[in-house]
Amino acid sequence: MINLNNANLKETLLASLLELLRRTSSELTKDVYDIIEKVYASEEDGSKAKYAMEIIKDNIELAKKKSAPICQDTGTILIYVSHPVGFPQNDFRKLTEQVIIKATELGYLRQNSVNSITQKNAGNNIGPGHPSIHFEEYEEHEKSHIEIRMMLKGGGCENVGIQYSLPNVQIKANRDLYGVKKALLDAVAQAQGKGCSPGILGVCIGGDRGSSYEESKRQLLRNLDDHNTNAELDTLEKEIVKLSNKLEIGPMGFGGSNTILSCKIGHLNRLPASFFVTVSYMCWAHRRQGVVLDSGLNIKSWLY
Amino acid sequence: MIKLNYPYTREAIKDLKAGDMVLISGKIFTGRDAVHKYLHETHTSPVNLYNQIIYHCGPVILQNAQTKKYEVKAAGPTTSIREEPYQWEIMQDQGIVGIIGKGGMGPKTLDGLIKFGCVYFHAIGGAAQVLAERIISVDNVYLSELGSPEAMWELSVIDFPVVVTMDSHGYSLHEIIKRKSDQNLKMLLDS
Numbered sequence: 265m266i267n268l269n270n271a272n273l274k275e276t277l278l279a280s281l282l283e284l285l286r287r288t289s290s291e292l293t294k295d296v297y298d299i300i301e302k303v304y305a306s307e308e309d310g311s312k313a314k315y316a317m318e319i320i321k322d323n324i325e326l327a328k329k330k331s332a333p334i335c336q337d338t339g340t341i342l343i344y345v346s347h348p349v350g351f352p353q354n355d356f357r358k359l360t361e362q363v364i365i366k367a368t369e370l371g372y373l374r375q376n377s378v379n380s381i382t383q384k385n386a387g388n389n390i391g392p393g394h395p396s397i398h399f400e401e402y403e404e405h406e407k408s409h410i411e412i413r414m415m416l417k418g419g420g421c422e423n424v425g426i427q428y429s430l431p432n433v434q435i436k437a438n439r440d441l442y443g444v445k446k447a448l449l450d451a452v453a454q455a456q457g458k459g460c461s462p463g464i465l466g467v468c469i470g471g472d473r474g475s476s477y478e479e480s481k482r483q484l485l486r487n488l489d490d491h492n493t494n495a496e497l498d499t500l501e502k503e504i505v506k507l508s509n510k511l512e513i514g515p516m517g518f519g520g521s522n523t524i525l526s527c528k529i530g531h532l533n534r535l536p537a538s539f540f541v542t543v544s545y546m547c548w549a550h551r552r553q554g555v556v557l558d559s560g561l562n563i564k565s566w567l568y
Numbered sequence: 569m570i571k572l573n574y575p576y577t578r579e580a581i582k583d584l585k586a587g588d589m590v591l592i593s594g595k596i597f598t599g600r601d602a603v604h605k606y607l608h609e610t611h612t613s614p615v616n617l618y619n620q621i622i623y624h625c626g627p628v629i630l631q632n633a634q635t636k637k638y639e640v641k642a643a644g645p646t647t648s649i650r651e652e653p654y655q656w657e658i659m660q661d662q663g664i665v666g667i668i669g670k671g672g673m674g675p676k677t678l679d680g681l682i683k684f685g686c687v688y689f690h691a692i693g694g695a696a697q698v699l700a701e702r703i704i705s706v707d708n709v710y711l712s713e714l715g716s717p718e719a720m721w722e723l724s725v726i727d728f729p730v731v732v733t734m735d736s737h738g739y740s741l742h743e744i745i746k747r748k749s750d751q752n753l754k755m756l757l758d759s
Contacts, residue, residue: 336642
């Protein structure tokens with residue numbers, strides 16, 4: 265059983281979380297960077313698309329070197345914790361808030377949390393719904409370690425997220441995978457460059473309106489190189505990337521042959537009456553990282 | 569690559585065409601949602617914006633505890649379309665010559681660009697560090713009561729990289745790309 269009232273453990277966890285946050289905000293993981301390099305190489309020399317990708321690449325390197333935010337919109341702070349039975353969730357939440365306040369003072373995070381009624385900026389990134397922490401308990405005795413994944417999702421890309429209810433007359437999409445495909449391509453076309461393309465689609469088929477958005481974000485935690493365990497969805501993921509790039513929206517919407525870096529699709533059961541297709545668009549600055557903590561709450565390994 | 573240097577003139581703005589890649593050197597003023605709402609509602613500005621450029625940006629700026637000087641930690645563009653309800657009037661009221669943002673703007677702003685001889689520059693979204701490096705000084709801050717990201721920061725920049733996507737002659741790269749991608753989408757779905 266982990267006791268977060270123990271001063272040593274508390275200090276170690278604070279340090280581990282701060283390092284996780286620093287790296288999440290200032291460094292892209294290899295899977296993301298590799299695709300960005302590929303995209304840069306594939307755009308035409310002298311084009312606006314190549315120019316955009318060049319600045320993007322320079323920015324990634326500079327942010328890493330300076331330990332500074334890749335993007336000034338440090339976004340919604342999403343944290344996913346997988347833990348053994350009996351993990352002190354409330355204590356963890358309080359410590360996480362301390363770390364976020366500290367990270368905001370250090371400039372790893374922008375003052376980014378606003379009261380929706382008074383419009384007042386909290387100034388320290390703490391408030392209702394922020395940070396957004398999701399706990400998941402392991403089956404008893406199955407695992408004893410703690411995994412923490414963090415994702416920073418900015419407002420520009422969050423604003424182009426979209427949810428379809430099928431059938432949809434406007435885009436002639438029925439309740440089948442072909443209908444899903446139409447919805448996803450429509451989402452990419454509607455987003456244009458506004459979500460800071462080339463982006464990544466996190467998708468959920470099914471669920472209720474809320475759980476569908478939640479799962480679509482969770483899909484963004486997947487390694488971009490992985491394969492969907494469902495063969496049909498795996499094919500669809502690759503097809504969506506290929507077809508989206510044929511729209512010629514390009515980086516930043518300047519035109520070009522790369523609009524989407526990756527597409528990840530999950531599914532939840534639905535009600536007979538509902539068929540949602542939900543898209544969470546992630547910008548090229550896909551800031552997500554994760555750690556495995558040892559029993560002393562030190563960072564044991566990185567998940568990406 | 570075209571260079572646009574301060575002080576900005578209407579003539580230099582008129583020469584810029586959608587698709588041009590430009591490096592801006594001189595003054596820019598940040599302004600995002602709250603600033604636009606303020607300028608729109610009050611028709612006044614805490615600083616003279618005539619012939620100036622507004623940058624849709626909510627930067628990360630920290631004040632150095634010892635020197636009390638402001639330091640720009642990150643400063644990329646924010647989505648411009650949210651300012652669509654206000655931008656036309658602000659061009660009219662304040663006489664700005666340029667807007668820097670991302671994602672492009674709508675028909676009303678495009679109309680304002682033609683009417684008031686103004687141009688829309690697209691910066692690279694997310695490139696907060698490359699763009700912060702091109703900011704050489706923080707010269708002043710206005711409307712700081714709106715909170716740091718929403719305040720109006722007066723900045724000096726050098727070789728600030730942007731692409732003209734909407735010009736003062738009525739051309740919008742966003743409209744062109746949208747039309748083309750809609751055609752492509754139709755073809756993909758029909759095939």
